[in-house]
Amino acid sequence: MAATSTAGPAQIRVRGLTKRYGDHIAVDDLSLEIPAGEVFALLGPNGAGKTTTTEILEGYRDRDAGEVSVLGQDPQRAGRAWRARIGIVLQTSNDYAELSVTELVGHFARYYPRPRDPDEVIEAVGLQDKRRARVRALSGGQRRRLDVALGIVGAPELLFLDEPTTGFDPQARRSFWELIRRLRTEGTTILLTTHYLDEAEQLADRVGVIAGGRLMAVDSPAQLGGRQSRRAQVIWRDSREATDTPTRLVGELAGRYPGEIPDLQVLRPTLEDIYLDLIGEHS
Numbered sequence: 378m379a380a381t382s383t384a385g386p387a388q389i390r391v392r393g394l395t396k397r398y399g400d401h402i403a404v405d406d407l408s409l410e411i412p413a414g415e416v417f418a419l420l421g422p423n424g425a426g427k428t429t430t431t432e433i434l435e436g437y438r439d440r441d442a443g444e445v446s447v448l449g450q451d452p453q454r455a456g457r458a459w460r461a462r463i464g465i466v467l468q469t470s471n472d473y474a475e476l477s478v479t480e481l482v483g484h485f486a487r488y489y490p491r492p493r494d495p496d497e498v499i500e501a502v503g504l505q506d507k508r509r510a511r512v513r514a515l516s517g518g519q520r521r522r523l524d525v526a527l528g529i530v531g532a533p534e535l536l537f538l539d540e541p542t543t544g545f546d547p548q549a550r551r552s553f554w555e556l557i558r559r560l561r562t563e564g565t566t567i568l569l570t571t572h573y574l575d576e577a578e579q580l581a582d583r584v585g586v587i588a589g590g591r592l593m594a595v596d597s598p599a600q601l602g603g604r605q606s607r608r609a610q611v612i613w614r615d616s617r618e619a620t621d622t623p624t625r626l627v628g629e630l631a632g633r634y635p636g637e638i639p640d641l642q643v644l645r646p647t648l649e650d651i652y653l654d655l656i657g658e659h660s
């Protein structure tokens with residue numbers, strides 16, 4: 378997995394992006410590049426500026442300053458052909474309560490020059506048993522899956538996913554992750570925002586942590602905030618020791634106890650630990 382943005386030409390290039398609402402700076406001098414084929418997760422607390430940033434990249438909000446290029450164009454000026462190359466997962470299906478799943482996905486497919494096969498898309502999001510069901514008869518999680526189907530039916534080169542698995546049951550999240558991996562294998566670039574750190578860890582090549590409108594860190598989930606080089610904690614019985622060489626310490630302990638080392642645990646900082654450190658006073 379790439380820790381730096383060298384995988385391909387940048388599909389998203391942002392330099393010095395700033396957005397204000399009155400006196401409030403929602404996005405503050407943000408710079409970022411996302412190469413083709415990367416899955417990038419934007420993390421940050423409520424109000425950090427994730428949606429504002431994403432909607433600027435999607436062409437739905439204006440910016441106050443900075444340069445933005447998405448698939449080689451400025452989203453503020455891009456037209457229909459550009460829009461057909463990007464996929465956005467909105468809460469769209471709610472507006473079509475009387476249509477069936479098949480009708481709705483088929484209807485959206487016709488907006489695009491080279492759509493995916495609607496039946497395959499329905500299967501990919503796990504709604505094959507609901508093909509004939511009307512949207513109004515779907516559960517919240519099933520509607521969200523349908524929204525994902527509408528976002529990918531146009532076979533986008535670049536897919537935006539804003540908190541895609543909120544409201545999914547654990548099994549639905551797993552199958553959604555499989556879908557994202559499949560899209561990635563096919564070469565789709567994906568920008569996702571999420572509050573689930575396990576989701577970021579599972580899916581993202583790189584994560585960016587944003588707090589108070591500022592990008593605090595960008596790296597692979599394994600290396601974010603110097604994660605790999607942080608010390609491990611070895612815990613046993615009532616003792617705890619921070620160490621760079623946990624294997625050596627566990628070896629020593631094994632000599633000290635005749636059988637099992639009592640209550641042995643080796644802990645490394647989780648992505649959540651690093652994330653909470655990074656957002657610090659913004660949490």
Ligand SMILES: Nc1ncnc2c1ncn2[C@@H]1O[C@H](COP(=O)(O)OP(=O)(O)OP(=O)(O)O)[C@@H](O)[C@H]1O
Nearest residue numbers: 398401402403421422423424425426427428429430
């Ligand atoms: N249309 C608006 N008018 C005024 N202020 C806004 C507007 N949209 C967002 N804001 C403010 O800008 C800041 C960033 O909001 P944004 O929606 O981008 O955050 P977020 O990171 O997506 O949060 P969440 O995780 O809660 O979805 C917040 O303080 C929010 O109150």
